[in-house]
Amino acid sequence: MLIQYKQYYLHQRPKGPTTDSDVKVRTVEVYSLAEGQLLIKNEYFSLDPAIRGWMDDVPSYMPPIVLGDVIRSSTVGTVVDSKHPDFSAGDMVYGLNGWEEYSLSDGYFLTKVPQDNQFPLHYYLSVFGAVGLTAYFGIHDTAELKAGDTLLMSAAAGAVGSLGGQLAKNMGCHVVGMAGTDDKCQWLMDDLGFDAVINYKTESGNLSAAIAAACPDGVDVYFDNVGGEILDAALLNINSNARIVFCGSISTYNASEPVPGPYNWWQVLAKSAVVKGFLVSNYFEQFETGAGALAQLLTEDKIQFKYEIVDGFDNTLTAFHKLFDGSNTGKLMLKV
């Protein structure tokens, strides 16, 4: 036997938040590598809201995780053995693998960390990974932002939101962030230079008026990571020809019943707005350009980036819940 390792797999589809009856741990044994395979020792894996969506049996941009399969997730780690022509033991690699100590891979969607890398390895799961690239292409392309526009960012203290807001500030936009604690709001104002912030918890029930006050010229772009009540309030404040970047809908991922679209759906027509479903994978061919630009901005100290690393394979599910109760700030990862 080559190796034994632990992995989280989908035992049953969650109804509501994920429990340890839904996602269980098992030990996997690998006896030998086939031609074209390689074995990665994962250093970190990613905890993302999207993973909760993949646990449901609904059509989406990726197939649902099959019952019995490992929980799909980005990882970064070291190749420990390889029968794949493009990878050798010792290479640092990142890509779509799973919540597991080791990953058996055929190289598909796997990328090498550059040899001259100066950044912590886990940056390849965050600012240079899907999260950073989502913010980058969402703001720089999909949103069709120009200097002077007002950007309203939901989940603004989150990984995508905090980066996206800073990128828009760098472009000369009026940037308003929504977050769920005063501490997060303070961070957005004091450290990231947002123009205004809204605590959507204390302003609940009054969201539309709060947005109106923070966006005196209306909302040109609403960057939606959350859906639900905040999306509805945003729609009441959009300008004519506004863009809504539909990037996520975290408020609905744990729902056990079908959740309808926004009640203020009519405003999309009334304002001749555009809702753009946004998948970072559509920008795959420009990933290197995007990551390069982000590295440059980091080096020049023009963007800041928060992350939280939870230590210990066994803490994965507890850490995963932090994404949905608002208790994390920035990109959440697990150190294996």
Next chain:
Amino acid sequence: MLIQYKQYYLHQRPKGPTTDSDVKVRTVEVYSLAEGQLLIKNEYFSLDPAIRGWMDDVPSYMPPIVLGDVIRSSTVGTVVDSKHPDFSAGDMVYGLNGWEEYSLSDGYFLTKVPQDNQFPLHYYLSVFGAVGLTAYFGIHDTAELKAGDTLLMSAAAGAVGSLGGQLAKNMGCHVVGMAGTDDKCQWLMDDLGFDAVINYKTESGNLSAAIAAACPDGVDVYFDNVGGEILDAALLNINSNARIVFCGSISTYNASEPVPGPYNWWQVLAKSAVVKGFLVSNYFEQFETGAGALAQLLTEDKIQFKYEIVDGFDNTLTAFHKLFDGSNTGKLMLKV
């Protein structure tokens, strides 16, 4: 006194379908024209689903009709008296006036029928009016259609839908129409050359499968006039990068409770689709071009156009209900 005439006015906001307790008739007296005013004897006025929306007190692309005001509507008629420099008695004019025998106007949004007009006067409320231009710019611009694309048209036997479908056929698209009776479906196939049709009433509960069968290559553009169940079924069948032209939502206009957006809202993200709120008024500067193109297509017999004219001012509300119970085919107008 110059004139006495009857008009429909908004007495109270309807809850559900419009009744004669909501919209009442009164007699108006005009004593004299002020400088800049003119008086139009209306020959026809327009009955449109959008008018029901204007009766609600919700923010939209036009302000709600104020309680006590005439019901807003397009009309076409003859100038009978004028103190406006641009209009003279005898001119034929069309524009946004109201459900009334005569209209007092200041010329705002009023256009003259061309002197060399060869078409029936009521064409200026239909194929050369908002309906025809909506189909024209919706299909030729907003939808971003190209030859070979599949277009799914809701309310396809309606005024906008039937024209829009023919325009897309002329462009070389695979055009699938949804309508509510077999007669309408037959008309779309036999007379208008649609590639496939779906009777959404007999297929209710099975809509998504019916769309899948009629659109073997998926849906590239869904032209939404109806919202509700049909929109939800369409969203389950869109291709990646599909466009949804959001032109109307007639299934929800008579609702007395807030109606949510589509339950399959997530598919917009999953397919990186674009929802485009569509207002024909955004194309105002190209109206003449559009009407000219439509006149040319009519002359060359490349489009057909159905309309229904109900005779008699007193029949307005009865006629208006036909829009919502599916009993009209084509553009509905009232002959005063």
